[in-house]
Amino acid sequence: MSNTLPASFRSVSKRFGSNTAVDDISFDVRPGKITGLLGRNGAGKTTSLKMLLGLAKPTEGAATVFGLPYDQLPRAAHRVGVGMDGVNSIPEMRGRKELLVWAKMLGLPKRRVDEVLELVGLADRSDRRVKDYSTGMRQRHTIAGALLADPEFLVLDEPVNGLDPDGILWLRNFLRGLAGEGRTILISSHLLAEVEQTVDDVVVIQKSLRYAGPLDELVSGEGERLEEQFFSLVGSENAKEKVSA
């Protein structure tokens, strides 16, 4: 595994016309940890991940993976596994077939597809078309694709969305297992209770950066919950009412 930081954002901003989606954020992702990128809808999570992965260009600043912009990183598709809507997805194809396409593009043997299908629990259901998968199956399929090249860094955009309680528990244990092997994981989410049980580090954004650091430094007081801290960082009258209710 590499010694260089898996991900680093330095004074990164992104504007779409007059809309500032991401405003001057700087943070690092620690190796071997699970980091949760948190923010409410429209906070700039996906845009930030896209800039990290070379799918969007920062208006200012730089986001790097292993010390380099993604498009300059040698073997980037092998080192960084990506799970994001619209990336590496051909919904009309059957699950296993689709993974075989990506495996071929990555120069991987067919048996790797069966390995990842087994890992995510889809081995016996991968002959269905991806578009016919349930939301939970699609999430697992996305993670299988991200794992194909056995990457040391996984970037997953909203992997918990749409999972049922079994799926959530599975994902939590699965991600913890991957981190236990020394992998780094960056997930975006707005599901605070779930994130609290899964991540080591937290990055809270609301266009600008509100917090970056260990979860247990953010939620250090007795009985303190991530949800409470989140709302005090991003601010919301409704939220404050909700928290104090």
Ligand SMILES: Nc1ncnc2c1ncn2[C@@H]1O[C@H](COP(=O)(O)OP(=O)(O)OP(=O)(O)O)[C@@H](O)[C@H]1O
């Ligand atoms: N391609 C684009 N063109 C114009 N505006 C965009 C584009 N992509 C994102 N935005 C805007 O940037 C802001 C941040 O969007 P983004 O998708 O990054 O938020 P998010 O935190 O991932 O939200 P969600 O949880 O709803 O997915 C929003 O105001 C969004 O409308």
